Amino acid sequence: xxxxxxxxxxxxxxxxxxxxxxxxxxxxxxxxxxxxxxxxxxxxxxxxxxxxxxxxxxxxxxxxxxxxxxxxxxxxxxxxxxxxxxxxxxxxxxxxxxxxxxxxxxxxxxxxxxxxxxxxxxxxxxxxxxxxxxxxxxxxxxxxxxxxxxxxxxxxxxxxxxxxxxxxxx
Numbered sequence: 001x002x003x004x005x006x007x008x009x010x011x012x013x014x015x016x017x018x019x020x021x022x023x024x025x026x027x028x029x030x031x032x033x034x035x036x037x038x039x040x041x042x043x044x045x046x047x048x049x050x051x052x053x054x055x056x057x058x059x060x061x062x063x064x065x066x067x068x069x070x071x072x073x074x075x076x077x078x079x080x081x082x083x084x085x086x087x088x089x090x091x092x093x094x095x096x097x098x099x100x101x102x103x104x105x106x107x108x109x110x111x112x113x114x115x116x117x118x119x120x121x122x123x124x125x126x127x128x129x130x131x132x133x134x135x136x137x138x139x140x141x142x143x144x145x146x147x148x149x150x151x152x153x154x155x156x157x158x159x160x161x162x163x164x165x166x167x168x169x170x
Contacts (some may be wrong), residue, residue, distance in 0.1 A: 007020065009035070010113070011036075011038050011113040011114050012038070012039075012040050012041065012113055013041050013043060013109075013110060013111060013112045013113050013114075013135050014031050014034060014035055014040050014041070014042050014043065014101065014112065014114045014116055015043045015045060015103070015106060015107050015110065015112035015114070015115045015116070016028050016031045016042055016044050016045070016111065016115075016116050016117065017045050017046070017047070017099070017115070017116070017117045017133075017137075017151070018044060018045065018046050018076070018079060019046070019099075020046070020075050020079070021118070021120070021150075022150065023118035023119065023120050023148070023150035024117070024118045025118075026118055026150055027116050027117050027118035027147075027148040028044070028079070028082065028083075028116075030081055030116050030146065030148050031116040031159070032086055032088060034114070034116065034146075035083070035088050036086065036088060038066065040113070040114075041088075041089040041091070042083050042088055042089065042090040042091075042169040043090075043091055043092075043106070043110055043112060044076060044079060044083075044090060044091070044092045044093070044096070045092070045093040045094070045102075045103065045106055046072050046075070046076050046092075046093075046094050046095075047071065047094075047095050047096065047097060047098075047099040047102040048065070048068050048072055048094070048096045049096075049097075049098065049099055050096070050097065050098070051065075052056045056115070065096065066169055068162075069094070069096075072094055073094055076092045076094055076162060077092065079092075080092050086111050093106055093110075099133045100112065100137050100140070101134035102124060102134045103117075104137060104138050104140050104141060104142065105132070107141060107142055108141055108142050109139075112142075112143050113143055113144075114143055114144050114146060115137060115143060115144070115145045115146070116145075116146045116148065117133075117137065117146075117147060117148070118134070118136055118148045118149075118150055119132070119134040119147045119148065119149050120150055121140065123134055134147050
């Protein structure tokens with residue numbers, strides 16, 4: 001993270017990983033609210049996880065990346081229009097691999113100052129089997145990570161994004 005003239009940290013590049021869920025959409029809202037007063041660039045990223053290959057599903061494997069890459073590219077391009085409408089600078093990245101590893105690699109390569117990502121809040125068996133990408137990124141990230149806990153549309157939410165005053169304290 002770069003330092004400004006007063007010795008405070010500057011946030012100029014914010015990485016926002018997305019899985020195209022409502023949870024990721026909430027995280028993008030937060031990232032946009034932070035980016036605007038800081039004049040920071042957003043980096044939207046999606047990682048296509050490896051296909052769980054077994055002999056039983058070998059036929060499905062053949063078309064896996066062929067189908068998913070164009071679809072993910074289209075969704076990522078569509079999502080990038082949200083920050084552009086707010087006059088924010090945005091770039092997109094699409095990769096394949098283990099999500100947590102690819103997010104960390106991208107943060108290092110793109111010199112991200114902050115990662116803003118959603119958490120689904122899975123517990124129990126779901127968490128045991130799927131793990132938490134956010135947990136792994138928090139543990140291994142080269143920069144600070146802001147996690148946005150997803151709240152279903154039925155739950156009350158005090159604010160959709162941080163207030164401007166708190167965003168400028170970074």
